[in-house]
Amino acid sequence: MSTAPRADPVEDYLATLTTSLHGPARAKAAMMREVRDGLVDAVEAQTRFGVPRAQAAHRAVLDFGTADELAPSFQRELTIAQTRRTARVAAVTVPVLVVCRFMVHVVARDPDWRLGALAVHLAAVATASGLLAVTALVATGPLTRLLPTPHRLPSAVAWTASAAAVGMALAAVALGVTSALSTDWPLTAFAGVLAIAAHGVVAASARECRRCVRAGAGCR
The missing domain is CATH 1.20.120 (Four Helix Bundle (Hemerythrin (Met), subunit A))
Known part of the structure:
Protein backbone atom coordinates (compact mmCIF):
# COMPACT_ATOMS: atom_id res chain seq x y z
CA MET A 1 0.00 0.00 0.00
CA SER A 2 1.57 3.26 -1.12
CA THR A 3 1.65 6.25 1.19
CA ALA A 4 1.28 9.86 0.14
CA PRO A 5 4.55 11.78 0.06
CA ARG A 6 5.23 14.01 3.03
CA ALA A 7 4.70 17.70 2.58
CA ASP A 8 7.85 19.79 2.38
CA PRO A 9 7.73 22.55 5.05
CA VAL A 10 9.94 24.79 2.92
CA GLU A 11 7.73 24.45 -0.18
CA ASP A 12 4.57 24.92 1.89
CA TYR A 13 6.05 28.05 3.43
CA LEU A 14 7.05 29.46 0.04
CA ALA A 15 3.62 28.70 -1.40
CA THR A 16 1.88 30.48 1.49
CA LEU A 17 4.15 33.52 1.24
CA THR A 18 3.86 33.69 -2.55
CA THR A 19 0.06 33.61 -2.42
CA SER A 20 -0.08 36.48 0.08
CA LEU A 21 2.09 38.84 -1.98
CA HIS A 22 1.20 40.97 -5.00
CA GLY A 23 3.50 42.94 -7.27
CA PRO A 24 5.59 42.85 -10.45
CA ALA A 25 6.19 39.23 -11.47
CA ARG A 26 9.93 39.63 -11.96
CA ALA A 27 10.49 41.40 -8.64
CA LYS A 28 8.31 38.89 -6.82
CA ALA A 29 10.12 35.92 -8.41
CA ALA A 30 13.51 37.37 -7.43
CA MET A 31 12.29 37.88 -3.88
CA MET A 32 11.04 34.30 -3.63
CA ARG A 33 14.34 32.97 -4.99
CA GLU A 34 16.19 34.79 -2.23
CA VAL A 35 13.85 33.35 0.40
CA ARG A 36 14.20 29.85 -1.04
CA ASP A 37 17.99 30.10 -1.16
CA GLY A 38 18.08 31.26 2.45
CA LEU A 39 15.87 28.41 3.63
CA VAL A 40 17.77 25.80 1.61
CA ASP A 41 21.09 27.02 3.04
CA ALA A 42 19.66 26.84 6.57
CA VAL A 43 18.41 23.30 6.00
CA GLU A 44 21.71 22.13 4.54
CA ALA A 45 23.66 23.68 7.42
CA GLN A 46 21.65 21.65 9.92
CA THR A 47 21.69 18.39 7.97
CA ARG A 48 25.50 18.55 7.92
CA PHE A 49 25.35 18.15 11.70
CA GLY A 50 23.17 15.07 11.45
CA VAL A 51 19.74 16.66 11.86
CA PRO A 52 17.11 14.78 9.80
CA ARG A 53 16.04 16.81 6.80
CA ALA A 54 12.36 17.05 7.78
CA GLN A 55 13.31 18.34 11.23
CA ALA A 56 15.89 20.69 9.74
CA ALA A 57 13.25 22.10 7.36
CA HIS A 58 10.83 22.73 10.23
CA ARG A 59 13.54 24.48 12.21
CA ALA A 60 14.59 26.60 9.24
CA VAL A 61 11.02 27.76 8.66
CA LEU A 62 10.50 28.57 12.35
CA ASP A 63 13.78 30.50 12.54
CA PHE A 64 12.98 32.41 9.35
CA GLY A 65 9.72 33.79 10.75
CA THR A 66 6.12 33.14 9.81
CA ALA A 67 4.70 34.25 6.49
CA ASP A 68 2.36 36.63 8.34
CA GLU A 69 5.34 38.27 10.03
Whole structure:
Protein backbone atom coordinates (compact mmCIF):
# COMPACT_ATOMS: atom_id res chain seq x y z
CA MET A 1 0.00 0.00 0.00
CA SER A 2 1.57 3.26 -1.12
CA THR A 3 1.65 6.25 1.19
CA ALA A 4 1.28 9.86 0.14
CA PRO A 5 4.55 11.78 0.06
CA ARG A 6 5.23 14.01 3.03
CA ALA A 7 4.70 17.70 2.58
CA ASP A 8 7.85 19.79 2.38
CA PRO A 9 7.73 22.55 5.05
CA VAL A 10 9.94 24.79 2.92
CA GLU A 11 7.73 24.45 -0.18
CA ASP A 12 4.57 24.92 1.89
CA TYR A 13 6.05 28.05 3.43
CA LEU A 14 7.05 29.46 0.04
CA ALA A 15 3.62 28.70 -1.40
CA THR A 16 1.88 30.48 1.49
CA LEU A 17 4.15 33.52 1.24
CA THR A 18 3.86 33.69 -2.55
CA THR A 19 0.06 33.61 -2.42
CA SER A 20 -0.08 36.48 0.08
CA LEU A 21 2.09 38.84 -1.98
CA HIS A 22 1.20 40.97 -5.00
CA GLY A 23 3.50 42.94 -7.27
CA PRO A 24 5.59 42.85 -10.45
CA ALA A 25 6.19 39.23 -11.47
CA ARG A 26 9.93 39.63 -11.96
CA ALA A 27 10.49 41.40 -8.64
CA LYS A 28 8.31 38.89 -6.82
CA ALA A 29 10.12 35.92 -8.41
CA ALA A 30 13.51 37.37 -7.43
CA MET A 31 12.29 37.88 -3.88
CA MET A 32 11.04 34.30 -3.63
CA ARG A 33 14.34 32.97 -4.99
CA GLU A 34 16.19 34.79 -2.23
CA VAL A 35 13.85 33.35 0.40
CA ARG A 36 14.20 29.85 -1.04
CA ASP A 37 17.99 30.10 -1.16
CA GLY A 38 18.08 31.26 2.45
CA LEU A 39 15.87 28.41 3.63
CA VAL A 40 17.77 25.80 1.61
CA ASP A 41 21.09 27.02 3.04
CA ALA A 42 19.66 26.84 6.57
CA VAL A 43 18.41 23.30 6.00
CA GLU A 44 21.71 22.13 4.54
CA ALA A 45 23.66 23.68 7.42
CA GLN A 46 21.65 21.65 9.92
CA THR A 47 21.69 18.39 7.97
CA ARG A 48 25.50 18.55 7.92
CA PHE A 49 25.35 18.15 11.70
CA GLY A 50 23.17 15.07 11.45
CA VAL A 51 19.74 16.66 11.86
CA PRO A 52 17.11 14.78 9.80
CA ARG A 53 16.04 16.81 6.80
CA ALA A 54 12.36 17.05 7.78
CA GLN A 55 13.31 18.34 11.23
CA ALA A 56 15.89 20.69 9.74
CA ALA A 57 13.25 22.10 7.36
CA HIS A 58 10.83 22.73 10.23
CA ARG A 59 13.54 24.48 12.21
CA ALA A 60 14.59 26.60 9.24
CA VAL A 61 11.02 27.76 8.66
CA LEU A 62 10.50 28.57 12.35
CA ASP A 63 13.78 30.50 12.54
CA PHE A 64 12.98 32.41 9.35
CA GLY A 65 9.72 33.79 10.75
CA THR A 66 6.12 33.14 9.81
CA ALA A 67 4.70 34.25 6.49
CA ASP A 68 2.36 36.63 8.34
CA GLU A 69 5.34 38.27 10.03
CA LEU A 70 7.34 38.74 6.83
CA ALA A 71 4.53 39.57 4.41
CA PRO A 72 4.15 43.28 5.40
CA SER A 73 7.79 44.20 4.74
CA PHE A 74 7.92 42.12 1.55
CA GLN A 75 4.65 43.62 0.31
CA ARG A 76 5.92 47.16 0.94
CA GLU A 77 8.93 46.41 -1.22
CA LEU A 78 6.77 45.00 -4.01
CA THR A 79 4.35 47.92 -3.76
CA ILE A 80 7.21 50.37 -4.24
CA ALA A 81 8.43 48.36 -7.25
CA GLN A 82 4.94 48.44 -8.79
CA THR A 83 4.61 52.15 -8.00
CA ARG A 84 7.81 52.86 -9.92
CA ARG A 85 6.59 50.76 -12.84
CA THR A 86 3.24 52.54 -12.93
CA ALA A 87 4.95 55.92 -12.66
CA ARG A 88 7.17 55.07 -15.63
CA VAL A 89 4.14 53.98 -17.66
CA ALA A 90 2.32 57.20 -16.75
CA ALA A 91 5.34 59.29 -17.73
CA VAL A 92 5.65 57.54 -21.09
CA THR A 93 1.94 57.99 -21.86
CA VAL A 94 1.84 61.72 -21.08
CA PRO A 95 2.70 62.48 -24.75
CA VAL A 96 -0.23 60.27 -25.79
CA LEU A 97 -2.53 62.33 -23.58
CA VAL A 98 -1.16 65.51 -25.11
CA VAL A 99 -1.75 64.19 -28.65
CA CYS A 100 -5.28 63.11 -27.75
CA ARG A 101 -5.98 66.50 -26.19
CA PHE A 102 -4.79 68.24 -29.35
CA MET A 103 -6.84 66.02 -31.63
CA VAL A 104 -9.96 66.39 -29.48
CA HIS A 105 -9.46 70.14 -29.63
CA VAL A 106 -9.18 69.94 -33.42
CA VAL A 107 -12.32 67.84 -33.66
CA ALA A 108 -14.14 70.32 -31.41
CA ARG A 109 -13.67 73.28 -33.74
CA ASP A 110 -17.41 73.54 -33.86
CA PRO A 111 -18.22 74.62 -30.29
CA ASP A 112 -19.15 71.35 -28.60
CA TRP A 113 -18.86 71.81 -24.84
CA ARG A 114 -18.53 68.06 -24.25
CA LEU A 115 -15.43 67.72 -26.41
CA GLY A 116 -14.08 70.99 -25.06
CA ALA A 117 -14.49 69.71 -21.51
CA LEU A 118 -12.78 66.47 -22.47
CA ALA A 119 -9.84 68.39 -23.94
CA VAL A 120 -9.48 70.33 -20.68
CA HIS A 121 -9.70 67.10 -18.70
CA LEU A 122 -6.98 65.47 -20.81
CA ALA A 123 -4.70 68.49 -20.38
CA ALA A 124 -5.19 68.43 -16.60
CA VAL A 125 -4.61 64.68 -16.35
CA ALA A 126 -1.51 64.90 -18.55
CA THR A 127 -0.04 67.59 -16.31
CA ALA A 128 -0.90 65.71 -13.10
CA SER A 129 0.41 62.40 -14.46
CA GLY A 130 3.69 63.91 -15.58
CA LEU A 131 4.34 65.75 -12.32
CA LEU A 132 3.35 62.82 -10.11
CA ALA A 133 5.32 60.34 -12.19
CA VAL A 134 8.51 62.37 -11.83
CA THR A 135 7.86 62.83 -8.10
CA ALA A 136 7.26 59.10 -7.60
CA LEU A 137 10.39 58.06 -9.49
CA VAL A 138 12.50 60.47 -7.45
CA ALA A 139 10.87 59.60 -4.11
CA THR A 140 11.22 55.84 -4.64
CA GLY A 141 14.73 56.02 -6.09
CA PRO A 142 17.96 57.32 -4.54
CA LEU A 143 16.00 59.69 -2.29
CA THR A 144 14.87 56.71 -0.17
CA ARG A 145 18.34 56.64 1.34
CA LEU A 146 17.62 60.01 2.94
CA LEU A 147 13.85 60.14 3.36
CA PRO A 148 11.13 57.49 3.75
CA THR A 149 8.75 57.00 0.85
CA PRO A 150 5.51 58.97 1.48
CA HIS A 151 2.87 56.55 2.75
CA ARG A 152 0.16 57.65 0.32
CA LEU A 153 2.37 57.97 -2.74
CA PRO A 154 1.61 54.48 -4.18
CA SER A 155 -2.13 55.14 -3.86
CA ALA A 156 -1.78 58.58 -5.48
CA VAL A 157 0.17 57.11 -8.40
CA ALA A 158 -2.36 54.29 -8.82
CA TRP A 159 -5.39 56.59 -8.94
CA THR A 160 -3.72 59.23 -11.11
CA ALA A 161 -2.79 56.51 -13.60
CA SER A 162 -6.37 55.25 -13.41
CA ALA A 163 -7.62 58.75 -14.25
CA ALA A 164 -5.22 58.87 -17.19
CA ALA A 165 -6.54 55.50 -18.42
CA VAL A 166 -10.14 56.72 -18.18
CA GLY A 167 -9.23 59.92 -20.01
CA MET A 168 -7.63 57.97 -22.84
CA ALA A 169 -10.65 55.66 -23.08
CA LEU A 170 -13.00 58.67 -23.34
CA ALA A 171 -10.71 60.28 -25.90
CA ALA A 172 -10.65 57.10 -27.97
CA VAL A 173 -14.46 56.94 -27.99
CA ALA A 174 -14.78 60.64 -28.84
CA LEU A 175 -12.21 60.44 -31.61
CA GLY A 176 -13.72 57.25 -33.01
CA VAL A 177 -17.24 58.65 -33.13
CA THR A 178 -16.27 62.00 -34.63
CA SER A 179 -13.45 60.92 -36.96
CA ALA A 180 -15.92 60.34 -39.80
CA LEU A 181 -17.05 63.96 -39.55
CA SER A 182 -13.55 65.42 -39.34
CA THR A 183 -11.51 66.58 -42.31
CA ASP A 184 -8.45 65.20 -40.50
CA TRP A 185 -10.06 61.80 -40.03
CA PRO A 186 -6.92 59.66 -40.79
CA LEU A 187 -4.92 61.49 -38.13
CA THR A 188 -7.88 61.51 -35.78
CA ALA A 189 -8.42 57.78 -36.23
CA PHE A 190 -4.73 57.11 -35.62
CA ALA A 191 -4.87 59.12 -32.40
CA GLY A 192 -7.89 57.08 -31.34
CA VAL A 193 -6.07 53.79 -31.93
CA LEU A 194 -3.06 55.14 -30.03
CA ALA A 195 -5.32 56.13 -27.15
CA ILE A 196 -6.85 52.65 -27.02
CA ALA A 197 -3.41 50.99 -26.92
CA ALA A 198 -2.14 53.40 -24.25
CA HIS A 199 -5.33 52.91 -22.24
CA GLY A 200 -4.74 49.16 -22.08
CA VAL A 201 -1.16 49.53 -20.85
CA VAL A 202 -1.90 52.23 -18.26
CA ALA A 203 -5.09 50.60 -17.00
CA ALA A 204 -3.34 47.26 -16.41
CA SER A 205 -0.45 48.86 -14.52
CA ALA A 206 -2.78 51.09 -12.46
CA ARG A 207 -4.98 48.11 -11.58
CA GLU A 208 -1.96 46.13 -10.35
CA CYS A 209 -0.76 49.16 -8.37
CA ARG A 210 -4.16 49.45 -6.65
CA ARG A 211 -4.03 45.74 -5.92
CA CYS A 212 -0.62 46.13 -4.29
CA VAL A 213 -1.88 49.04 -2.18
CA ARG A 214 -4.85 46.96 -0.97
CA ALA A 215 -2.56 44.00 -0.23
CA GLY A 216 -0.26 46.25 1.77
CA ALA A 217 -3.20 47.58 3.78
CA GLY A 218 -4.31 44.02 4.48
CA CYS A 219 -0.86 43.05 5.77
CA ARG A 220 -0.79 45.66 8.52
